[in-house]
Amino acid sequence: MIDKAMQNNGNNSSNGEHALLEVRGLKTHFFTRSGVVKAVDGVNLRVKRGQVVCIVGESGCGKSMTALSILQLVDKPGRIVEGEIYLEGEELTSKNRREMSQLRGSRISMIFQEPRSSLNPVFKVGKQLLEVLSIHKHAIAKTEREQQVVDLLRAVGIPDPKKRASNYPHEMSGGMAQRVMIAMGIACAPDLLIADEPTTALDVTIQAQVLDLMRKLRDELNIGIIFITHDMGVVAEMADIVAVMYAGTVVEEAPTESLFEEPLHPYTQGLIASIPIMGEFKDRLDVIPGTVPSLIDMPPGCRFASRCRARIEHNLEKCLDEEPELMEVRSGHSVRCWLYEEQDT
Ligand SMILES: Nc1ncnc2c1ncn2[C@@H]1O[C@H](COP(=O)(O)OP(=O)(O)OP(=O)(O)O)[C@@H](O)[C@H]1O
Ligand SMILES: [Mg+2]
Structure with a gap:
């Protein structure tokens, strides 16, 4: 599958049309004294014009580093160690500083x-x-x-x-x-606007107005928007496509409706279950128990395994041994989870 994607080389549909942005196998690591922090560890993303793609996930899962990597603004000791980033078919990671700074101000x-x-x-x-x-x-x-x-x-x-x-x-x-x-x-x-939690510091009414404005910009200017948030409520309102990140990687990607109607990854299910209903804060027990594994010492197997209710219930050995790939199990709906293995076609 990877080979096929590589041959495609920036062309990402059968008619040869480029997505506005395509990120493939992006890895951004930090080389620290205590070890290599794998902040972004195999991220794939696709953004089309006129689309809002929301990246959602807990604090520290690599949302901002993904964005900064696209812009090549990651500071030392971090750097992109693997992957390609295409802007309308043009590869960005091989561009020099001057070329990137021009792109940042214009596209x-x-x-x-x-x-x-x-x-x-x-x-x-x-x-x-x-x-x-x-x-x-x-x-x-x-x-x-x-x-x-x-x-x-x-x-x-x-x-x-x-x-x-x-x-x-x-x-x-x-x-x-x-x-x-x-x-x-x-x-x-710009062709692509990346907004990193642009409304987190604002009160709810102002937040709603700013979200409204961003949607208007998407429609009127036909730009692509990457919208980063940790708030599933904002995702529901803003996103056309959602990429759920966990511990440096995308664990589920789907059109918004599909994601909320049928969340596949146990982590996404947990995130959706923890959305407060109508301003009424739900019991804290609904928040997913456990902690994210260390980005320096990632255990083998699925990154979410230690917190995964489904794995514990079904006593799935494989989840602890082998990391699943992101598999498309419904049209446009992909998940990185062994529970859906046999459905992968
Ligand atoms: N200078 C650094 N040195 C080592 N590790 C770093 C450095 N900067 C970031 N990281 C690591 O990168 C990981 C991802 O950080 P990032 O800022 O992308 O998270 P985030 O998903 O945007 O979180 P938040 O929701 O809090 O903004 C963090 O867990 C952090 O450990
Ligand atoms: Mg951030």
């Missing part, structure tokens, strides 16, 4: 969790946006760029955008600052 952009951390406190937000525009649109007259700044602020739902452009970041609420970040993210008209 791929990223929004981070804490809005103010990526806004410069000493410049007005309009000026910061103008700067992004001038890096990428030298040819356009300054007055036109200034108009574009106002248009961008309006597009992300900032009221009175002309006046707001002369605010400093600290003069804005968290929600407004996050909108400015989104405006910065789309200023270069």
Whole structure:
């Protein structure tokens, strides 16, 4: 199967059309004194235009490192040790620093969790946006760029955008600052937007508005979005496709409806069971018991085996010995679990 995918070399459908982004067998490891931390350990992802792909999983499972690897912004002692990343068929891991920095400003952009951390406190937000525009649109007259700044602020739902452009970041609420970040993210008209927990720091109402805005951007600009979150409620609202990560790898991938209707991996089932219902927090017992194994010393077999109720119930030996592959067991619905072995075709 792998051979077939390799021959395909970036072409990922029978008619030769490229996905916007295709990540294959990505491994990003950290070479530390205590050992090799396998933060990302065999991740596959596909994002099409006009699609929101949500990466969901517990803290530390490698969501941010996957995103940073795509952008090649992983700091030492970490580095990509294996895998390929294709942007419309063009391989990225072999690009040099200059080429990547050009791509980051033009075709791929990223929004981070804490809005103010990526806004410069000493410049007005309009000026910061103008700067992004001038890096990428030298040819356009300054007055036109200034108009574009106002248009961008309006597009992300900032009221009175002309006046707001002369605010400093600290003069804005968290929600407004996050909108400015989104405006910065789309200023270069990217093909792919990566949003890493962009609403976690916001209150629920503002969060809903920002999610709404992102969906609108997906539809109106026809961009691909990777949306990272640990919140299954946000996934249900945002995602077209969901990739569930556990301990550095994708354990289940499916269209959103399919994932919620019929979650296959026992880990995904646990995540869905722990969603609070209608604001009523469920008993903590529903949270999956146990801890994630060490990313330095991953035991053989399935990474989830030690916490897996199904394995314990069925007393499955194989789960402890051999790691399952990600298998497509329904159309477009893949899972990395031995329970579905015989269904793999
Ligand atoms: N500099 C580093 N040195 C060693 N290990 C690191 C380093 N940075 C990250 N890691 C490891 O990479 C793993 C994945 O980190 P990552 O930031 O991708 O998690 P995450 O899924 O985004 O979590 P969160 O939900 O908390 O943001 C972590 O478990 C951590 O142990
Ligand atoms: Mg993270």
